[in-house]
Amino acid sequence: MSPATRRSGSRTVAGAALIVAAACAAALMLPGCPGAPPPPSVPPAPPDGLEYQPPAPGTYALPPIAPAADGAVVDDQGVSRRLFDYLDHRYVLLSFIYTHCTDSQGCPLATGVLTMVKEALTSEPELATRVRLISLSFDPDRDTPAVMRRYALHGRLDDPDSRWQARTWSFLTTRSREDLEPILEGYGQSIVREIDAQGRPTGDFSHVLKVFLIDRRRRVRNIYSTAFLHPAIAINDLKTLWLEDGRP
């Protein structure tokens, strides 16, 4: 088959399913029909938005990349805490964003994926209690606690209660660039304040999208970028860490 004409695996599997369904409807005793012999092993279709089936939880290792970094943050209610307070011996997905970002492959993608991770966790209640999502702004000039509170509106809809300890998703910012810098440096999240032709700041940021997976021992275990930031992958990685810890 020519690589230029290859169809995606998901389409192939979906097409096969349609053919089997049609054959069953015609009372053909094909594998997969009621009463027919067990079907040969068919790989499951990739999750929506992925072109492949990610490796199963626990079948691979996520070696520690670096220690997580701490720093002074402020939540969307204006309460100052340390970032480590939010790690809280949970598995954490930490996403650096700024609310004015409109690059579809940037912050909106990260926040959208965290939304889907949170939805997925509703069917994994035991794991969900061990996970925290954090969106941390790197634009303290504009992303005040009030702005983060509005940004958080959707992510907070089905949190168990309003107490910060119980929340699945925390929306944080910092008091100042001085508070922000050591956090960005600690995680290696570089940002560039863009300038126009006259060298004046535009208010936009160039940044390589990164979402950090942090384990319960405050170690970064994976770093996702646009190319593979997908809820199925993140969930499998969370499960892999949970299995590693000897899930109860």
Add this chain to the structure above:
Amino acid sequence: MMTDGRPGMGIVALRWSFAVMAGWLMAVCPAPGPAIADETCMSPYMAKITWQEDYVYVWTLGAKGVGDESDKLVTIDARPRSKTYGKVIHTLSVGGRNEAHHAGFTDDRRSLWASGLDTSKIFIFDVATDPAKPRLSRTIGDFVARSGGVVGPHTLYALPGRMMLTGLSNDKDHGGATALVEYSNKGDYITTHWMPTQSSPRGAAIEKTADGYGYDVRVLPRRNVMLTSSFTGWSNYMMDFGRMLADPEAMKHFGQTVVVWDLHARKPRSVLSVPGAPLEIRFAWGPRHDYAFTSSALTSKLWLIYEDGPDVWKAEAVADIGDPAKVPLPVDISLSADDQYLWIDSFMDGTTRLFDVSDPHHPKQVLEKKIGSQLNMVSQSWDGKRVYFSSSLLANWDKKGQDDEQFVKGFTWDGKELTQAFAVDFYAEKLGRPHIMRFGAASLYGKRSAPGAAK
């Protein structure tokens, strides 16, 4: 709780819709523009230059009797309107010779990692603080010990927040068996992934043989695939070229495999047979182009590594490069951003060839041009209009006497003619032997080019 261990359970019913994200967009600001410049063939995870490159960084081998005789990072001005266009504007010697070879940026492009194949040292240059004047920020001197015996770090490839390094050799026998090694962007060791071998296939399906050799690495995240190629060990690449060619035993020890890996799990899936030392790997960029090219140095063939059905990868020799009987020794390739054309440099005849690869199974040569007495690396800009060439292969493999030209040459390419724009004589400038070239730009760091540089 866990379900049945099948990946993605619990979310397969979710619809991949970005409608949910609309509520998150609270203000409007210009999105970053598309990349219209920059070098092709780089990591897809890496920040890209969105205008023309300002600088070409050249990782240069020190040579006896030339300048300070040490390896150095050389910066060439690539701004056509600059007073110093095409000239060396900065050099940074690292002191000593390490068999300087390849270099690669971190994903945020703030650091350029450059390695030595002999000493296995890794030099991390800060190219963000002043892109016109890189500075050495860290030297990793314990790569062999930390990696568990890997020798000769070659490709330095950006993954998110970390670097994937290929080895060429090992410290037990200095042969070709080796591994991939991961480091954090800050320069801290993470882990080692040994290449699959006959005795330890690590779950990989072996087509003919598994030599365990390494050379280049490239990834296709969309298909969760990583490819590695295979060269030869320290005992060969540090040997005099003529002596090695005359040594039948040495010539048996060249790579003949490309390994297909599960990128996320870092596990080898299959070992393809690609005899003749397959070197540089270049994945196509097209959203449905599930293939890569590589060239085999000893057999002068262009290979297509392609997915032939879901998760089934194959290797196919699709073209000869020059006359294989004359052993032109193809060493580097560069694929255009639109996947239509492939530059191929061959060392022995000092020639670059351009292939039309729009039909990847049936490439056709459309241009042939001699660049110098010897030729090695080629780097093209994202728009394909600028092509840069360098001359040196390895210290002990470069030609001798008059044929030992050492240069970086910049050309413009209009689709028909390759026209020289500048040349830097690296011996006349007392620099050494230029190997890999990487592009830099002030705009990557929110800076403007230095004022007063324009003509």
